[in-house]
Amino acid sequence: MRVEKHPVLGDRKVGRMVTISVDGAEIEAVEGEPIAAALLAQGMIVMRKTPRFGEPRGVFCGIGRCTDCAMTVDGVPNVRTCVTPVKAGMVITSNLKGGGE
Amino acid sequence: MATGQTFDIVVVGAGPAGLAAAIEAAKRGARTLVVDENNKPGGQLFKQIHKFFGSHEHRAGVRGYDIGRQLLDEAAKCGVEVWLDAVVHGLFNQRLAVLREGRQVTVEAGRIILATGASENAVAFPGSTLPGVMGAGAIQTMINVHRVLPGNRFVMLGSGNVGLIVCYQLMQAGAEVLAVVEAMPSIGGYGVHAAKIRRAGVPILVGTTISRVVGQGKVESVVLATLGPDGKIDPQSERTLAADTVGLAVGLTPLTELAWMAGCEFFFSPKLGGHLPLHDDNMLTSLPYLYVAGDITGVEEASTAMEEGRLAGIAAAESLGLLAAAAAAADKAAVRQRIDVLRSGPFGEGRRLAKAEILQQQALRSRQGGQSWKA
Numbered sequence: 259m260r261v262e263k264h265p266v267l268g269d270r271k272v273g274r275m276v277t278i279s280v281d282g283a284e285i286e287a288v289e290g291e292p293i294a295a296a297l298l299a300q301g302m303i304v305m306r307k308t309p310r311f312g313e314p315r316g317v318f319c320g321i322g323r324c325t326d327c328a329m330t331v332d333g334v335p336n337v338r339t340c341v342t343p344v345k346a347g348m349v350i351t352s353n354l355k356g357g358g359e
Numbered sequence: 360m361a362t363g364q365t366f367d368i369v370v371v372g373a374g375p376a377g378l379a380a381a382i383e384a385a386k387r388g389a390r391t392l393v394v395d396e397n398n399k400p401g402g403q404l405f406k407q408i409h410k411f412f413g414s415h416e417h418r419a420g421v422r423g424y425d426i427g428r429q430l431l432d433e434a435a436k437c438g439v440e441v442w443l444d445a446v447v448h449g450l451f452n453q454r455l456a457v458l459r460e461g462r463q464v465t466v467e468a469g470r471i472i473l474a475t476g477a478s479e480n481a482v483a484f485p486g487s488t489l490p491g492v493m494g495a496g497a498i499q500t501m502i503n504v505h506r507v508l509p510g511n512r513f514v515m516l517g518s519g520n521v522g523l524i525v526c527y528q529l530m531q532a533g534a535e536v537l538a539v540v541e542a543m544p545s546i547g548g549y550g551v552h553a554a555k556i557r558r559a560g561v562p563i564l565v566g567t568t569i570s571r572v573v574g575q576g577k578v579e580s581v582v583l584a585t586l587g588p589d590g591k592i593d594p595q596s597e598r599t600l601a602a603d604t605v606g607l608a609v610g611l612t613p614l615t616e617l618a619w620m621a622g623c624e625f626f627f628s629p630k631l632g633g634h635l636p637l638h639d640d641n642m643l644t645s646l647p648y649l650y651v652a653g654d655i656t657g658v659e660e661a662s663t664a665m666e667e668g669r670l671a672g673i674a675a676a677e678s679l680g681l682l683a684a685a686a687a688a689a690d691k692a693a694v695r696q697r698i699d700v701l702r703s704g705p706f707g708e709g710r711r712l713a714k715a716e717i718l719q720q721q722a723l724r725s726r727q728g729g730q731s732w733k734a
């Protein structure tokens with residue numbers, strides 16, 4: 259959910275909205291925000307599954323240290339989505355199969 | 360690899376400590392570079408929207424992000440060069456390896472000031488890896504910087520200032536906070552912050568912990584339990600809250616990797632957050648070119664971080680011969696006096712003693728002629 263109104267920060271300044279694709283679905287995102295923020299705004303909190311046991315992972319540290327938020331972005335695997343800015347037309351896949359890879 | 364550039368002083372970290380250090384160094388004529396891995400400068404300051412505590416001189420009452428902006432403006436005026444999206448991943452004597460916007464560059468430095476801050480601690484319990492369990496800092500960045508709520512109903516583990524402040528900010532952003540959970544028998548943070556969230560009706564449960572988090576593929580509920588006198592969970596006391604997100608605010612640990620890599624001497628201080636680079640009252644480590652400032656030298660506050668940065672900046676410029684000893688002594692004395700004021704009072708006392716211990720250790724080891732203590 260986006261925080262539209264705020265008692266200290268005021269109304270959210272809407273940046274340029276762009277479209278990105280996540281596992282085949284088109285979603286709206288603010289250009290330049292971290293990919294993870296765009297996903298959380300849509301309520302998508304599972305970013306990947308662990309390769310061995312298939313356990314779900316989502317944003318944990320939010321500063322690029324833990325790699326829990328890694329996804330495949332424009333064909334590049336293991337991109338930390340919490341520190342990678344959104345660009346128009348990005349294609350993101352979540353590797354939700356996990357397990358036995 | 361791009362050919363190296365040379366600076367008088369390179370500062371790693373553009374938080375309050377690093378920016379203040381760079382400003383003081385540049386004002387005294389040092390060619391200064393600040394490197395930060397984020398694409399926004401300001402370190403922790405930029406996610407802090409509350410008015411700061413502390414003295415007027417230290418901009419108490421000013422919101423964190425405004426302090427950050429003021430420092431940046433000042434740095435630009437003094438001619439400090441700032442590289443963002445640039446990670447320092449190696450330190451080899453006076454040479455730094457930097458991954459700048461995806462490209463490798465090396466930088467040579469006359470003096471290096473490490474102001475890398477601290478990182479959040481994690482804690483493990485059944486279910487702690489489920490999506491929906493997040494660091495309090497990650498939550499704070501999402502709501503205050505990116506304006507996105509990562510969940511709706513929160514439980515916060517840890518009642519220090521970070522836990523309390525982030526809860527208040529969650530409510531400002533429109534979320535529901537079900538409880539703050541604290542294993543210790545009393546609240547860790549300042550009374551003013553605790554009072555604010557209690558007034559809003561959020562219980563702060565001391566002597567309590569999260570026994571597990573339950574959910575299919577994500578957090579669906581949180582099971583709390585009271586701790587018995589033996590520090591163990593009392594199974595009879597378990598109760599469940601229907602939360603969808605858990606914040607972890609269980610302390611910070613200084614980010615010291617680069618100091619380890621450089622090979623300076625360390626000291627263990629539980630009070631200040633762990634292993635810290637040993638330093639003298641000029642913020643100089645056991646290596647003659649390496650200074651430290653801010654949370655990397657012990658987790659404190661933005662106000663003390665800025666002052667330590669100033670001290671390091673002045674001392675580093677002095678060691679390069681950019682100012683006379685008498686002028687440097689006067690400048691440093693003024694900063695040290697302000698630091699003493701910041702560490703006075705009931706909340707500063709513990710930190711003051713822990714910091715004094717670092718200086719004593721340094722003095723002792725340098726008297727014993729520690730191998731690497733060349734200063």
Ligand SMILES: Cc1cc2nc3c(=O)[nH]c(=O)nc-3n(C[C@H](O)[C@H](O)[C@H](O)COP(=O)(O)OP(=O)(O)OC[C@H]3O[C@@H](n4cnc5c(N)ncnc54)[C@H](O)[C@@H]3O)c2cc1C
Nearest residue numbers: 372374375376395396402403447475476653654660661662
């Ligand atoms: C919720 C919360 C509330 C707070 N409230 C207050 C308050 O009211 N008053 C107060 O005085 N203090 C407050 N603080 C504390 C204060 O924010 C910190 O003590 C202060 O920011 C520490 O400054 P610093 O410069 O040492 O580190 P930081 O602000 O953490 O900055 C370090 C910088 O270094 C960068 N960095 C780290 N490693 C590398 C690397 N290898 N390469 C490149 N860059 C790197 C990081 O990206 C970061 O920008 C609060 C903290 C929190 C979390």
Ligand code: FES
Nearest residue numbers: 318320324325340
């Ligand atoms: S959430 Fe930890 S690296 Fe992205």
